[in-house]
Structure formats: structure tokens, C-alpha cells
Amino acid sequence: MTKFTDGVIEMKVAIAGAGIGGLALAQGLLKAGVEVRVYERDPSPSFRRQGYRIHIGPVGEQALAAVLPEVVRRRVIETATHPGDLVAGFDPQLNQLSERTFPIGGPDSITSVDRYAFRRAMMTGLDEVIAFGKEFASCGVVGDGVEIRFADGTTEVADVLVGADGVGSRVRAQLLPSFVVxxxxxxxxxxxxxxxxxxxxxxxxxxxxxxxxxxxxxxxxxxxxxxxxxxxxxxxxxxxxxxxxxxxxxxxxxxxxxxxxxxxxxxxxxxxxxxxxxxxxxxxxxxxxxxxxxxxxxxTCTSVLPWPDGPVVLLGDAVHPMLPSAGAGANTALWDAARLTSALTGATTLASYREEMLAHGMAAVTESLENGKRMFDLRIE
Missing domain, CATH: 3.30.9.60 (D-Amino Acid Oxidase; Chain A, domain 2)
Known part of the structure; x- marks a missing residue:
């Protein structure tokens, strides 16, 4: 899938969704010299409320270090929160029921972020890359690439389309119509x-x-x-x-x-x-x-399914939506972005990305489900 001319990658990648995983992938591809375009349905980066604080673990930190240009990584570090050292449980009268403490990271550690500040930092240098107000409608294979059709009637053609459009992914709905959330x-x-x-x-x-x-x-x-x-x-x-x-x-x-x-x-x-x-x-x-x-x-999903071979692939919540009960959603999306960057720049293949992602994503979904069952007495099988 990766195309080289005189050692230069000749490929256009379209990303549906400017969430955490989509932005990380865009940064990684841009850093590698790949032409990339991000299409986001919201009219602006601050339009939709999805949450506030996000936990970043070692998996997420490693992925950020792998894909971000240094200027963007420094901006993420600057706007991150001071690391905490505690996870604890209490009853409603503040009697402590449990406690776990963790070593505090160094000055460059990224252990938690504010979602809005994090996304804005991740958009550093992407002003000409992100198109807001572009709602994905459908796609179809054309030659060796893919035509992307938007709700406003416009179309774009790319060599690869990445569905990074979240839990309600329209890209996934077309690619995997039997997928159950x-x-x-x-x-x-x-x-x-x-x-x-x-x-x-x-x-x-x-x-x-x-x-x-x-x-x-x-x-x-x-x-x-x-x-x-x-x-x-x-x-x-x-x-x-x-x-x-x-x-x-x-x-x-x-x-x-x-x-x-x-x-x-x-x-x-x-x-x-x-x-x-x-x-x-x-x-x-x-x-x-x-x-x-x-x-x-x-x-949440209960199974992470492989998509068919072709120029359309999935990333993050679009392919493995999960409960927040393991703090793994954002970190798994970042892991996906780092592995997919490697696949699209020729270090690995899209087939190996899919295989690795299926195993890694399913492990995160399973842990989240098990924790959710204990925390919320869920009956999802």
C-alpha cells in the first residue's frame, strides 16, 4: 500500500475524525512526510463535550513519543496536568475503603490531560490539515484508492481512508455492518x-x-x-x-x-x-x-472484528469502543495511531497492523468489561 518515489513516500491518507487517535496519526504521518488530511464533522474543536480529564498511561506516553514532532510533544507536556499519585475509594461519608499509590513521574511525564487542552495541543501545526464541518457519508473503492463522500455533497479521493470517527463510526458501519455496540x-x-x-x-x-x-x-x-x-x-x-x-x-x-x-x-x-x-x-x-x-x-463492544482487506482501515473507538473502567480507551487509540503510522510509512504492513490491533484492542476491551462488571454490576456477555 505504501508508495515510494526516489525514497519519498507518495501517498495521500484521509482520516475521518479529529479525536485523539486521529490527531496522533495525522501528526505521525506528517512527521514522516506523508500527505494527510483530517475531516471532522464538528464545526470547531470545542463544539462537542465528551469528557474532561483523560488518564495517560505508559502505553499512551510511548505512543505520543513515537508519533509527535518534538515541538508538538513539548506543547503536550506543557499543557498536561501535574501528575497524581493516588487511586482511592470511599463510601458516601468519606470513610476510606481502598487506596493505591504510584510513583510520581518526572517533569516531562504525561499521566493525565484535560481533553480540550490536549486536543488543542495535538492540533499544533495542523491548521492546513484539518477540515472542520466535513461529515462522512460513505466511501467506495476507486482504482487503487478510495473515494470519500461527505454529507455536504463534496467528495475527496485518497489512497487510504482511516476511520477514526469514534463509537458511532459511520466508516465502521459501512465496513463492518454486523459489528455490535x-x-x-x-x-x-x-x-x-x-x-x-x-x-x-x-x-x-x-x-x-x-x-x-x-x-x-x-x-x-x-x-x-x-x-x-x-x-x-x-x-x-x-x-x-x-x-x-x-x-x-x-x-x-x-x-x-x-x-x-x-x-x-x-x-x-x-x-x-x-x-x-x-x-x-x-x-x-x-x-x-x-x-x-x-x-x-x-x-462498549464485546468482540473486536477484523475488517476486509482494502484501502479502508479503522482506529480507536471506531473499532474497539470500550468502557472507561480500565482507563484504557485513549491509550489504546494512541497505541493504534503509532502502529498504523508504522504500517502506512512502510515499516510494517496494514495486515500486521490489523492483526496486532485485534489482539491489543481485545485485551483492553476485556479488561474494561471485567472492571465494569465489578464496578457497575453489568450483565453484558
Whole structure:
């Protein structure tokens, strides 16, 4: 698939989706001298709310080091958060149930990031590469390449199309129509608690050290994680990410009701859920930016399937959507991007990428499912 002329790669790669995996792949290909174009359906990089804090593990760090030009890697490091050293569990009255500590990384470590700041840093140098407002509609093989058709009626032709368009991937729907994405039944309400001095004073020390989950074994639970920037974005500063998780029954609202709520109504629902919890938690919830709340449904696959040979391949959540219960989604997408960069630049092959990705992605999906079953009592098989 890779084409060389006088040692120069002669190939055009189109990427559907400007998420974490798609951007990492674009950076890796651009660094290698490959012509690349990213097509993103959203009108701007800040349009859609998908989450706040993202855990980056060793797999993700290694992939970033492999694909990013040094100037982009430095920007990612600068805008990352200060590393934490704790994962802990509490009951609603803040009695500690579990604790794990980890060594704190060095000044160049990337162990967690703010999603918005991370994506903006990953877009460094890609102004002429990303086309926003380009919604993928369909594709078809033409000669040795692929024609990509967009919802606005326009078309593009590339040698390779990479579907990096997330859990609801339209590229995957055409390539693997039998692929099943399961609704876990778990709903999340995300929120942000700005870390003003008064909030820092009331926040439990553990909540500022790392990821903490509060649950009484039944009913809705809530996670807290600090986002303490090295260099904050212009739009906001340090905050606590707060996430309420539960089934529709536990949250007391069906999907039609939940997803029709305004941000302030969603955060009001969170306030009701914690009404009899420890006063410190209630105070944190009361201090949140209610306008920043949004709800999402957690979905996952149970099998990672191979796609047919050809000029269309898949990456990230488009091929292995998983629950966040192992903190592996973003890291697996970055791993994919590094391996696919190698395949598209001739170091390996697309067939070997597919084979490696199937094994690695399935292992991450399985771990996430097993953790999810323990955390949420899921019945997905």
C-alpha cells in the first residue's frame, strides 16, 4: 500500500475524525512526510463535550513519543496536568475503603490531560490539515484508492481512508455492518468544580492527589479527579472533574428525560443524589460550574472484528469502543495511531497492523468489561 518515489513516500491518507487517535496519526504521518488530511464533522474543536480529564498511561506516553514532532510533544507536556499519585475509594461519608499509590513521574511525564487542552495541543501545526464541518457519508473503492463522500455533497479521493470517527463510526458501519455496540445501561453526568481557594480548603486531600471514587455499593456513585495544569488554557484554570454514574433507575430518570435536561437541571440531579452524603462532598457539588454539566451513555463492544482487506482501515473507538473502567480507551487509540503510522510509512504492513490491533484492542476491551462488571454490576456477555 505504501508508495515510494526516489525514497519519498507518495501517498495521500484521509482520516475521518479529529479525536485523539486521529490527531496522533495525522501528526505521525506528517512527521514522516506523508500527505494527510483530517475531516471532522464538528464545526470547531470545542463544539462537542465528551469528557474532561483523560488518564495517560505508559502505553499512551510511548505512543505520543513515537508519533509527535518534538515541538508538538513539548506543547503536550506543557499543557498536561501535574501528575497524581493516588487511586482511592470511599463510601458516601468519606470513610476510606481502598487506596493505591504510584510513583510520581518526572517533569516531562504525561499521566493525565484535560481533553480540550490536549486536543488543542495535538492540533499544533495542523491548521492546513484539518477540515472542520466535513461529515462522512460513505466511501467506495476507486482504482487503487478510495473515494470519500461527505454529507455536504463534496467528495475527496485518497489512497487510504482511516476511520477514526469514534463509537458511532459511520466508516465502521459501512465496513463492518454486523459489528455490535452494546449499551451498558450506565449513564454519566460530567461536571467541573473550579478550584477556587474556598474549594481547595474544603476538598478532601485525597481528591486533590488523584482519582477517587465514592460509592456505597448500591445506587449511583461519583468520581472526583484533579486537573491541575502546568500551563492552563486561556479559557479556564484548575478544576476537579466530577462524574456521577448510575443506571436510569438509580438516577431516577429515563433516557428521554435525562438527555433532554439542561446543564443546570443535570447538576441539580447530582445535588439530589448526594443530599445525604458527607458535607464536604455536598459543598464541592454546590461549588461546581452548573453550566458545564452534560450526560453521556457508556457503550462498549464485546468482540473486536477484523475488517476486509482494502484501502479502508479503522482506529480507536471506531473499532474497539470500550468502557472507561480500565482507563484504557485513549491509550489504546494512541497505541493504534503509532502502529498504523508504522504500517502506512512502510515499516510494517496494514495486515500486521490489523492483526496486532485485534489482539491489543481485545485485551483492553476485556479488561474494561471485567472492571465494569465489578464496578457497575453489568450483565453484558
Amino acid at each position: 452494546h449499551d451498558s445501561g450506565i449513564r454519566c453526568i460530567y461536571g467541573k468544580i473550579p478550584l477556587a481557594d474556598a474549594v481547595r480548603a474544603v476538598a478532601p486531600t485525597a481528591f486533590l492527589r488523584g482519582f477517587c471514587f465514592v460509592n456505597e455499593g448500591v445506587g449511583a456513585g461519583m468520581a472526583f479527579a484533579p486537573v491541575l495544569f502546568r500551563t492552563p488554557p486561556a479559557e479556564y484554570g484548575d478544576y476537579l472533574m466530577a462524574v456521577m454514574t448510575g443506571t436510569a433507575e438509580q438516577l431516577g430518570h429515563c433516557d428521554d428525560e435525562l438527555f433532554a435536561m439542561s446543564p443546570s437541571e443535570l447538576w441539580g440531579l447530582v445535588g439530589k443524589q448526594v443530599a445525604d452524603w458527607h458535607p464536604a462532598i455536598r459543598s464541592l457539588v454546590d461549588s461546581a460550574d452548573a453550566s458545564a454539566a452534560f450526560a453521556i451513555a457508556l457503550r
